[in-house]
Amino acid sequence: MLSVYSRIGLNASKPLLFRPALIRGFKTIPQPPGFIVGTVNDAYVPPPPHKLEGSLHWTSERIVTIGMLPLVLSPLITGGSTMIDSSMSALLLYHCFAGFQSCIIDYIPKRVYGVYHTYAMYLLTLGTGLAGYGVYQIETKEGGVSQIISKLWKEKV
Secondary structure (H helix, E strand, C coil), rough: CCHHHHHHHCCCCCCCCHHHHHHHCCCCCCCCHCCCCCCCCCCCCCCCCCCCCCHHHHHHHHHHHHHHHHHHHHHHHHCCHHHHHHHHHHHHHHHHHHHHHHHHHHHHHHHHHHHHHHHHHHHHHHHHHHHHHHHHHHHHCCHHHHHHHEEEEEEEC
């Protein structure tokens, strides 16, 4: 019986690890077995610290997430204001950007996919810029996100 890989033209001598990537059509950067570089006796060389990565990045995500809570609840209690609405929209946009950036870093790693990782990051930045322009248009022409939500709420009830 022919296997799925031989039916689509893949050679059985290719390692199992790279078959899913070949099926999808992406060329991956060859990895060492087990993704381990060096030997057991080599000393660990940590990556150089970067101010936009690591703990500062994690801390800024948590501060934004906690800071969004009162901004989301305040229009429900006091009504909407432009400053609160704009702040909430900007923090929500950053929150989404940071979440998608983490997904790209986790699932499209640069060491495996190379240039596709860079393309994904550029697309994320472009999408965030377009969404920021959309938020600006909503804030200036529609009266803000809280106004749109209140209009939808009145139509439903």
